Amino acid sequence: MTTVRDQHASQLPPPTLEEVSPDIYAYVQLDGSWGLNNTGFIKALDGLILIDTCFTEARTKAYLEAVRRVSSLPMKTLINTHHHGDHTHGNYLVSEAAIIGHELCRQTVIETGLQALHPLFPNVDWGDLELAPPFVTFNDRMDLYSGDMKIELIFMGPAHTTNDIVAWLPDRKLLFAGDLLFNQGTPFVAMGSVSGSLQALKRLRDLGAETIVPGHGSVCGPEVMDDVEAYLTFIQETARQAFEAGLSPLEASRQADLGRFSEWHDSERIAGNLHRAYSELRWESAGTVLDLASMVADMVSLNGGRPVRCLA
Numbered sequence: 001m002t003t004v005r006d007q008h009a010s011q012l013p014p015p016t017l018e019e020v021s022p023d024i025y026a027y028v029q030l031d032g033s034w035g036l037n038n039t040g041f042i043k044a045l046d047g048l049i050l051i052d053t054c055f056t057e058a059r060t061k062a063y064l065e066a067v068r069r070v071s072s073l074p075m076k077t078l079i080n081t082h083h084h085g086d087h088t089h090g091n092y093l094v095s096e097a098a099i100i101g102h103e104l105c106r107q108t109v110i111e112t113g114l115q116a117l118h119p120l121f122p123n124v125d126w127g128d129l130e131l132a133p134p135f136v137t138f139n140d141r142m143d144l145y146s147g148d149m150k151i152e153l154i155f156m157g158p159a160h161t162t163n164d165i166v167a168w169l170p171d172r173k174l175l176f177a178g179d180l181l182f183n184q185g186t187p188f189v190a191m192g193s194v195s196g197s198l199q200a201l202k203r204l205r206d207l208g209a210e211t212i213v214p215g216h217g218s219v220c221g222p223e224v225m226d227d228v229e230a231y232l233t234f235i236q237e238t239a240r241q242a243f244e245a246g247l248s249p250l251e252a253s254r255q256a257d258l259g260r261f262s263e264w265h266d267s268e269r270i271a272g273n274l275h276r277a278y279s280e281l282r283w284e285s286a287g288t289v290l291d292l293a294s295m296v297a298d299m300v301s302l303n304g305g306r307p308v309r310c311l312a
Contacts, residue, residue, distance in 0.1 A: 012036075012311060017066045020211050020219055021172040025070065027063050029054070032185045032216035033265045035124065035312025037086040040176055040213055041067055044146035047076030050097065051167055051176045051213075053090030055312040057127020060090025077144065079153065080134050081178025081215065082161045083108040084191075085117060086312065091132035100142065101134030102155055104163035109133035120296050121310045156180055158193040158287035159200040160215075168207055175209035183217025183224050186264045187231055190272030190295055193286035194232055194239075201229050231261055235270070239277030249274035250298040268308060271298035 015029045023043040029036040035055040042049040048071060054060040067075070078094045080101035081087055088109055091099055101109075114129050144151040149171050157164040160179040167176040179188070180200050189197050205225055212220050242252030253271040261267070272295040279288055299308055 015062065015066065017070070018219055020213060021169070021174050024169070024172065024174060025067075026176075026213040026219050027066055028213075028219060029059070030218065031265060032183065032214075032218075034308055034310040035086050035121065037179075037215055038213055038217075039063055039087075041070075042146050042151065043071050043073065044076075047074045049077040049079065049144065049146060049151065050075055050094060051079045052081055052087040052178070053078070053094065055086040055089055056125060057090065057093070057129060058125065059312060060093050063090070064093060079144075079165075079167055079176075080105055080109075081166065081176065082157075082164045083112060084161065084179065085112075085114070087178070087215070088133075089114070089126075089129050091134075092130035095132075098136050099132065099134040100136045100138075100144075100153065102157070102163040102165050103137040103139055104157070105165075106134045106137050108161070108163055116292070119293075120299070120308060121312075122307050124310055124312055154203075156200040156203060157196065159197040160187070160189055161192045162287035164192070164200070166204070168209070170207075173208060173210040174213075175204070175207060175211070176213045177204065177215060179215035180204065181212060181214040181224055181228055182264075183214045183220045183227075184264055185216045186261065186266045186269040187228050188266070188269045188272060189232070189235075190269070190276045190290065191287070192276070193280065194235055194273065194277045195280055196286045198229065198232050198236075201225050201232075234259075234261065235273045235277050238270075239274050239281060242274070243278055243281045249278055250301060253298065253302055266308070268299040268302040271295065271302055 013030050018026045020026050026040045028038050039052040075094050075097045078097040078099045083105045110133050142153045152168040153165050155165050238256050275295050
């Protein structure tokens with residue numbers, strides 16, 4: 001029996017493998033909505049450096065098969081840009097790799113486990129997932145090398161989460177941005193910081209990237225930062241007015257005029273983003289753990305009482 005979810009999933013374009021610079025590839029899963037993340041890899045002289053895995057067993061296996069169509073070199077290194085499951089759930093399938101992430105990424109992967117988001121995504125076929133957190137960690141920055149090419153891992157959190165890093169290749173002016181950047185999708189900062197995300201954008205601009213692999217959406221240029229900045233500024237302004245008026249995040253979400261942002265998928269994320277903005281207006285520390293169940297309930301409510309659309 002074909003379900004509505006299956007019908008929607010069949011309308012998605014297949015993932016693409018794009019050579020964004022010589023021997024550097026982006027694996028892009030459109031439309032980039034919940035669970036459809038981007039990954040990538042670097043073909044070094046004696047091995048592969050992977051950047052992130054995918055949400056489910058099947059999607060990670062498809063990604064690794066695409067990698068193998070390019071190279072049979074050993075997968076020596078796996079970088080996690082942050083702890084979210086759509087970037088880490090498939091880590092266990094790259095068992096030969098050294099898994100690198102921020103110290104808080106390791107900690108949060110372990111604390112979160114594999115089941116925390118299942119209530120938000122009840123229709124996902126996860127496969128036989130196993131927990132595999134980063135086991136090589138750092139706090140501020142770490143440099144890797146592929147021959148003479150340097151890959152700078154730079155801590156940017158708290159922003160999308162508490163533990164965001166980017167992979168910056170200055171010689172290629174190429175940036176793997178993780179979920180600090182969404183292209184034509186609604187940014188989600190409920191587990192990080194609105195103000196921290198805006199600060200991270202300033203730092204990203206200073207890098208001078210010409211080609212960007214965002215965490216979700218098509219490969220793009222630095223213009224995507226303007227869109228993300230505009231949305232996050234809108235969130236701050238909406239939160240300030242609604243907070244002063246005594247509205248709840250859900251009430252504020254229902255009253256907000258999304259304008260051009262309404263064209264982006266996953267618009268219900270505004271509720272989670274406003275929860276985070278309210279926390280900052282209460283002068284709570286960036287990345288303070290908020291009530292996930294309340295945020296999920298508000299997003300589901302904005303989605304007409306239905307689970308959010310996730311085709312991973």
